[in-house]
Amino acid sequence: MADGLVYLYAIGDAALASAIVVGLVGVGGAPVRVLVGGRLAAVVSSVDPAEFGEESLPRGLEDLSWVAATARAHHRVVDAVWRHHPVAPLRLATVYLDDVGVRALLEAKEGAFAAVLDRIRGREEWSVKAFAAPGSDSEPDENGGDSRRGPGAAYLRRRRAARERASRARQAAYEAAEDLHRTLSAAASANSRYPPQDPRLSGHPDDMVLNAAYLVDAKRSTSFRSAVDNWHSPLLQVTLSGPWAPYSFASLEES
16 A cells, blocks of 8 residues: 555564465455564554544544454454464554554564563463353242232331342352452463453343453463363353463563
């Protein structure tokens, strides 16, 4: 793309071969290529300034459909490269003016990027989410199937008791989630926790009590999955996904 900006997907070491990205297309359908600078290499493609320029990019980031399409293309490139060569994924919509700027970044941040690559080399990311099991805080029927009949004071007592049961059930679920997190952390090289997702985002109707990522040695992935499969609690429903490129552990701030 003539006079296009340069979109960065990931950083690897200089041994990252251009052959890995042959035929791979990225954001906007542009071909993906590799730029080498010093001991590092960047996975990039050209993008249209009309979409990714300084004025237009903020508008695009407010458009959920645009963000979703860009994120899919970004992840597709990172995942395809990561499966052949260790790379540190970059944040969505990381853009530079030209190849010269990208190479300058690689040289200026060489030590920091090298430390990130050392941390994630031979490792993969697994995502674990745990939800409070449904029904554990339900209110028992105390009036022959009609809990709302009877004196007002009795009704208020039942409501208060139901709230207390729900509170205890939530607390028990959070404690079970902490136990799960400790177990999985012991089987991983590192972990990162995130705030629970709203049900509208998670697609799960029950309360999320654990939202965590784990960095796992690829050679130990089977034992990590077994740790998840063998962990049981009537208080939780647990989901496991992966392996992913180590997005949660590629931040320069961690170096």
